[in-house]
Amino acid sequence: MRARPLLLCLSALGLLSTQAYGAARARLGGTLSLGLVGLGPPSADAAEDTPEALSARALLALPLCRLVPDAVSVLASVGREASAGGEVLVTPLPGARFPDGTALSGRDVAEAVQRLREAHSPYQSLLAPVAGLQDSLEAAARHPEAPLRLRLAYPWPDLESSLCHPAFTPTRPGAQGTPGVGVGLYARGPEGRFLAGRGAPGGPPFPGALAFSALPSRGAQRLLQRGEVHAVLGESSGKEASALLFATYLVYRPGSLPEGVLSALSEVDLAGLVRTFVAGPAVAMPGLLPPGLLDAGPAPSPQKSRAAPATGHGFTLGYESGLPEQRAVAERLQVVLHDAGYRVRLLGETRAGLLRARLAGQLEAALVSVLVPPVPAPALALVLGLTLDTGLLAAELPALGALSDATARAARVRARAAELQPQLPLVPLYARGLRVQLSEALLAARRDGFGLLVLDDAWLAR
Numbered sequence: 001m002r003a004r005p006l007l008l009c010l011s012a013l014g015l016l017s018t019q020a021y022g023a024a025r026a027r028l029g030g031t032l033s034l035g036l037v038g039l040g041p042p043s044a045d046a047a048e049d050t051p052e053a054l055s056a057r058a059l060l061a062l063p064l065c066r067l068v069p070d071a072v073s074v075l076a077s078v079g080r081e082a083s084a085g086g087e088v089l090v091t092p093l094p095g096a097r098f099p100d101g102t103a104l105s106g107r108d109v110a111e112a113v114q115r116l117r118e119a120h121s122p123y124q125s126l127l128a129p130v131a132g133l134q135d136s137l138e139a140a141a142r143h144p145e146a147p148l149r150l151r152l153a154y155p156w157p158d159l160e161s162s163l164c165h166p167a168f169t170p171t172r173p174g175a176q177g178t179p180g181v182g183v184g185l186y187a188r189g190p191e192g193r194f195l196a197g198r199g200a201p202g203g204p205p206f207p208g209a210l211a212f213s214a215l216p217s218r219g220a221q222r223l224l225q226r227g228e229v230h231a232v233l234g235e236s237s238g239k240e241a242s243a244l245l246f247a248t249y250l251v252y253r254p255g256s257l258p259e260g261v262l263s264a265l266s267e268v269d270l271a272g273l274v275r276t277f278v279a280g281p282a283v284a285m286p287g288l289l290p291p292g293l294l295d296a297g298p299a300p301s302p303q304k305s306r307a308a309p310a311t312g313h314g315f316t317l318g319y320e321s322g323l324p325e326q327r328a329v330a331e332r333l334q335v336v337l338h339d340a341g342y343r344v345r346l347l348g349e350t351r352a353g354l355l356r357a358r359l360a361g362q363l364e365a366a367l368v369s370v371l372v373p374p375v376p377a378p379a380l381a382l383v384l385g386l387t388l389d390t391g392l393l394a395a396e397l398p399a400l401g402a403l404s405d406a407t408a409r410a411a412r413v414r415a416r417a418a419e420l421q422p423q424l425p426l427v428p429l430y431a432r433g434l435r436v437q438l439s440e441a442l443l444a445a446r447r448d449g450f451g452l453l454v455l456d457d458a459w460l461a462r
Helices: 006-011 051-057 106-118 122-127 133-142 217-225 261-266 270-277 324-339 351-359 376-385 390-401 406-423
Strands: 031-036 065-067 071-073 076-081 084-092 148-152 186-188 194-196 209-214 231-233 246-252 282-284 314-320 343-349 365-371 426-432 436-438
Touching (some): 031 217, 051 231, 071 076, 084 106, 106 122, 106 133, 106 148, 122 365, 122 376, 133 148, 261 324, 261 426, 270 324, 270 426, 314 324, 314 351, 324 343, 324 365, 351 365, 390 406
Parallel strands (some): 031 231, 314 343, 314 365
Antiparallel strands (some): 065 071, 076 084, 084 148, 186 194, 194 209, 231 436, 246 426, 282 426
């Protein structure tokens, strides 16, 4: 039985059916069946960061902590010693164990961070306030039994919240080229089936097994209604409220775009773009951050003069080939800019390939999607990091961290976002949330602060 009180789970926001099962006592057993629409088979070390992929991955590799809305420990406690307010300690919980029975260590947490750094992941910007990060990671490698110690270069009250981002989920490489493993609710058994594990500190899940199946979009709803699957990831019912935090930007290399392109982009009907080319739940993003983190209001006007483009002037726009919505949006922007007199060449690439091209200065512009934290200051840090300008982070973040009051800090973020937006080499486009449909037989499902599906305490009524 799960250690968490069932009452808490039933009252959590989100996805719980209010049918007759709602008052029933949680039962053990059964196979939790998840249908995947447009998603590849999940693994603990999968690089995809869409809300659907991360929701599936969390069954195999839990995050360090979750925002609900404050940080709640899952695999590790994240906090500060009273005598060292400028240092955050990440301490694995005693019950956190990998499928082979070995305990999660500070080294595992450090290695997850190191992988982000080596991949030049945009999520490493969430640790920009940490001083001597490489030294901390190396110390954790030498002393895996000790907590990972993160020393702050300046006050930053939101570091604990930042560490709850699923990008910091610890995993270990699999043996002999097999997929990596995490501390999860389920682990692959000897016959290839996913079976309930006992490595999660909160205890094993209620269903005894987990099954994934690739589904066509057309048949997913029918299978859900017949009870053959308990949840469908990749298709939205349009009924559940969702945090819209998976944000997409057009990021460009300063000075690389033909004159007038930014003015032409500022006239794009973002609401129409989203309505036609981005499956919901989704919203246009006129401001630098998703609308839920900013006050409603008109977008800042670009500080660019409109110039008549010369015929034939163009540039290359990259998009992530694994995200169909990015391709659709890129093709629409190509048409809009063509009508304005610009020639746009599209380049579909992997995320890693696009990042390599951007770092090498070989790509004028690219669509980039990231899961933005639901906390304003870390959200701004992540978006500023998309510019690849570390000096910008060093200039902006200390003043935000100096505000200890969360309300004042959020207000300052909103003000700086509006002031910085016209100066940054990126164009906000849209933000979307988790696409999911749930069976009435799946109870106690909920969402965390990122809007991701949480099935830690879920159970099957039939």
